[in-house]
Amino acid sequence: MSQSLSSPVAPSRGVTILAWSLQILLALVFLAAGGAKLAGIPMMVQVFDLIGVGQWFRLVTGLVEVGGAVALLIPGAAAFAGLWLGCTMVGAVLAHLTILPTPAAPAVLLLVLCAFLAWLRREQIGAVLNRGR
Incomplete structure (x- = not known):
């Protein structure tokens, strides 16, 4: 039987640990990547020069x-x-493939x-979608 958004099931302890581990890893990666862009690291400036948008x-x-x-890292927002x-x-992949x-x-x-993280934490999406029901 498939799960629907109307009846969310709490994730197991293992899934919760996996999800938090992935959340922390991704947070570190995106904090570093975003920070490099905001700091104007020369490589990032060159990449965005190649993209040509400004x-x-x-x-x-x-x-x-x-x-x-x-x-x-905010519970309920992952x-x-x-x-x-x-x-x-998706935008980054397209930029790499075309430019x-x-x-x-x-x-x-x-x-x-x-x-994968969005899928692991899908009960959060279901909770928001079912809020008005």
Whole structure:
């Protein structure tokens, strides 16, 4: 029998430990990546020069990543942070595949991990969707 959003089941202790471990790992990665963008690390400036949209986009992306990293550590927000950062990684994958000369594999891996986290924490999404019922 499949689970629906209308009847959320509390995750097991093992799933909770896995989810928190993944949340902490992703938070560290996105805090570092977003911080590098906000700090104007030369490599990040060059990457966003290649993308060609402007350095304002580097700053916005850095804010999105740092904000997502913080949200990953807020109980009840991890699923939404995973979706938020996953969407950001879709953009990164597309940039790597179409513009940037570097491999897309790291961005793909982060996308998969963010999606997996959102799935692990899906009860948070169900709780929000069922709030008005």
